[in-house]
Amino acid sequence: MALMETAATMMFTDCSSPSSSTARLLHFTSCNVQKFPNTIYHSLRSNTLQFGISNPKFPKTIISRCSSSSPSAVQVTTEASATIIDGKRVAKDIREEVAVNISRMKDNIGIVPGLAVILVGDRKDSATYVRNKKKACDSVGINSYEIRLPEDCTEEEVLNHISKFNDDPSVHGILVQLPLPSQMNEQNVLNAVCIEKDVDGFHPLNIGRLAMRGREPSFVPCTPKGCIELLHRYDIPIKGKRAVVIGRSNIVGMPAALLLQREDATVSIVHSRTKNPEEITKQADIIISAVGQPNMVKGSWVKPGAVIIDVGINPVEDPESSKGYRLVGDVCYEEAKNIASAITPVPGGVGPMTIAMLLSNTLLSAKRIHNFS
Numbered sequence: 001m002a003l004m005e006t007a008a009t010m011m012f013t014d015c016s017s018p019s020s021s022t023a024r025l026l027h028f029t030s031c032n033v034q035k036f037p038n039t040i041y042h043s044l045r046s047n048t049l050q051f052g053i054s055n056p057k058f059p060k061t062i063i064s065r066c067s068s069s070s071p072s073a074v075q076v077t078t079e080a081s082a083t084i085i086d087g088k089r090v091a092k093d094i095r096e097e098v099a100v101n102i103s104r105m106k107d108n109i110g111i112v113p114g115l116a117v118i119l120v121g122d123r124k125d126s127a128t129y130v131r132n133k134k135k136a137c138d139s140v141g142i143n144s145y146e147i148r149l150p151e152d153c154t155e156e157e158v159l160n161h162i163s164k165f166n167d168d169p170s171v172h173g174i175l176v177q178l179p180l181p182s183q184m185n186e187q188n189v190l191n192a193v194c195i196e197k198d199v200d201g202f203h204p205l206n207i208g209r210l211a212m213r214g215r216e217p218s219f220v221p222c223t224p225k226g227c228i229e230l231l232h233r234y235d236i237p238i239k240g241k242r243a244v245v246i247g248r249s250n251i252v253g254m255p256a257a258l259l260l261q262r263e264d265a266t267v268s269i270v271h272s273r274t275k276n277p278e279e280i281t282k283q284a285d286i287i288i289s290a291v292g293q294p295n296m297v298k299g300s301w302v303k304p305g306a307v308i309i310d311v312g313i314n315p316v317e318d319p320e321s322s323k324g325y326r327l328v329g330d331v332c333y334e335e336a337k338n339i340a341s342a343i344t345p346v347p348g349g350v351g352p353m354t355i356a357m358l359l360s361n362t363l364l365s366a367k368r369i370h371n372f373s
């Protein structure tokens with residue numbers, strides 16, 4: 001009876017909405033049975049399972065007959081059974097793989113990859129990400145070089161540092177932490193990183209190649225690359241699937257859509273001007289959300305069995321937390337986990353993959369530059 005208990009105790013926390021009810025009513029016909037191949041049919045009266053097929057890739061749906069007034073109506077609930085895509089664990093595996101390759105490279109050709117990071121201004125979150133990048137480099141054996149510049153520094157200063165790193169043979173990857181202060185032209189700065197060292201993959205030439213059939217970018221942006229890597233490592237098929245990307249930012253949404261398309265998904269992009277976004281997301285087999293809006297994607301936006309990759313990392317007030325806030329994604333996790341077949345948590349989903357992919361891109365760059373395979 002564990003199934004019934006799970007369904008009965010499904011809770012919708014701070015992101016519940018009127019449209020996200022725990023159960024829908026539908027009329028039970030043989031047609032409905034075929035629509036739910038992974039379904040366990042449960043009789044409320046006998047309280048026994050009548051029929052069930054279980055596939056761990058899809059959430060188990062519980063269909064139970066409603067008691068009194070409408071005998072032909074049944075209640076459908078979805079058991080909380082989505083696979084939790086553990087980005088923290090996958091990122092750790094990738095870091096270990098990178099470390100093994102780096103020590104092999106060092107042993108064979110005496111080269112140690114180097115990553116240069118430029119941080120402008122005093123945003124706390126950016127400083128944390130840069131610190132974590134340095135720690136991650138240390139842990140896998142990448143040399144890291146860091147330049148910190150004040151909020152009011154000039155674009156020229158940033159460009160000078162980039163130019164020096166472009167010419168430095170001990171540096172194989174260069175990145176400028178984003179966002180930049182508003183007085184700076186982000187395009188000018190990103191254009192200055194030489195394409196062979198553009199481990200963030202933000203150079204317009206890299207993005208252009210990503211968009212073109214038959215062309216290969218030197219590097220793919222880390223967060224979208226991490227999203228696809230998670231799908232691969234969880235054996236989630238992409239080819240021929242309907243994918244919806246929510247958000248069209250240069251660093252996540254747009255490249256994520258291009259990557260999905262390269263993987264032969266049929267891709268739609270939902271953005272701030274999209275009318276009735278839920279009508280589009282509801283058709284998706286795969287949703288990648290990168291909008292930065294806490295709990296925007298409700299359970300009712302999700303097709304049963306869909307896979308959800310939540311890129312949002314949004315702080316929300318939480319007096320119970322020692323920090324006074326906690327992080328939530330763009331997707332209402334408590335609702336979506338009962339409907340999706342697989343979902344990334346926040347934190348611990350896509351976030352850790354960003355830095356893992358950066359290490360992997362830096363290794364790739366060093367291998368290319370030194371012709372080491």
Ligand SMILES: Nc1nc2c(c(=O)[nH]1)N[C@@H](CN(C=O)c1ccc(C(=O)N[C@@H](CCC(=O)O)C(=O)O)cc1)CN2
Binds near residue numbers: 176313
């Ligand atoms: N030049 C770049 N700037 C930015 C990038 C980028 O890829 N290149 N991405 C983001 C920030 N970012 C890395 O720079 C990043 C974001 C989140 C995480 C992460 O591990 N998040 C954790 C939660 C962390 C926390 O507790 O605060 C998680 O989701 O589990 C790593 C890196 C914008 N700028």
